[in-house]
Amino acid sequence: MRPMILGICGGSCSGKTTLARLLVLALGTDRCRLLRQDNYYKDQSARFDRDGGSVNFDHPDAIDFELLTQHLSELKQGKTIDLPMYDFVTHTRSPKREAFVPTEIVLVDGILILTQDPLVEVLDHSVYIECQSDLRLERRLARDTVERGRTREGVVAQFQSQVDPMHKQFVEPSKAKADLVIGQKEYLECQTTVVNKVLAHMGL
DSSP: OOOEEEEEEESTTSSHHHHHHHHHHHHOTTTEEEEEGGGGBOOOTTTOOSSSTTSOTTSGGGBOHHHHHHHHHHHHTTOOEEEEEEETTTTEEEEEEEEEOOOSEEEEEOSSGGGOHHHHHHOSEEEEEOOOHHHHHHHHHHHHHHHSOOOHHHHHHHIIIIIHHHIIIIIGGGGGGOSEEEOHHHHHHOHHHHHHHHHHHTTO
16 A cells, blocks of 8 residues: 655644644544654754743754655555654653554645655645734644643743744745645634645645
């Protein structure tokens, strides 16, 4: 079996993972699995200051794209990969690995996946979700203060100094490489319609 790979891209907290989970729900876990760019962050424990400011996690250099691209290529060949695990509290790559067995459809989501041409070449289809910066910041505040132990001040400072500038420099321009672009208004009005639109785009 040769898996079909769909890339889901967009800014931080634009709704990528939510869309991916809805697609998995629609297709079933026996047919579809999610692989996240976030698992491929490089170890940053030596530089991390707990509130995130000393490390730019939104620059392509923060991601081990060579390994991610290699793993996607192996999945397309039907091979099982050893998925790296990343701890967002300590910002270390865990020595533990998780066996990731390819299914009929593999989703890969991440803010920077369309910035890398070798990775884009591996994708069968790609979707970009548009979302304005104020809404993305609001969602990021809710996520990072609760799930990652960050302060509100630290999240806002990082968004203004790194997240938004990197979005404008790298993420937003990569939208041109997507097969399908989904506006946030469309996304919020009816996610079921968006899911069906993506599935139809994939020929499913």
